[in-house]
Amino acid sequence: xxxxxxxxxxxxLGQAEREKRKAFAQRNEERWVEERAFEWKRWRDKAxxxxxxxxxxxxxRELAELVKSELDLPDSIETIRKNL
Numbered sequence: 001x002x003x004x005x006x007x008x009x010x011x012x013l014g015q016a017e018r019e020k021r022k023a024f025a026q027r028n029e030e031r032w033v034e035e036r037a038f039e040w041k042r043w044r045d046k047a048x049x050x051x052x053x054x055x056x057x058x059x060x061r062e063l064a065e066l067v068k069s070e071l072d073l074p075d076s077i078e079t080i081r082k083n084l
Contacts, residue, residue, distance in 0.1 A: 050070070
């Protein structure tokens with residue numbers, strides 16, 4: 001038979017472990033976003049540069065295709081388009 005005190009202790013340990021893992025995951029996500037933010041800025045700068053050379057404004061999809069080819073990016077056109 002399991003005592004209530006042991007169960008409460010196990011529950012609090014489980015909660016502490018979940019909070020620790022959640023904090024770790026959030027730090028990793030924040031670091032990833034910071035690293036990608038620099039890359040996204042580079043994409044936006046290139047898109048702006050491309051747009052200035054055009055007579056007719058390009059759509060976001062067209063810009064994404066052009067940015068992808070100009071910068072030789074491995075990312076999908078959709079990913080680039082969403083971050084322009």
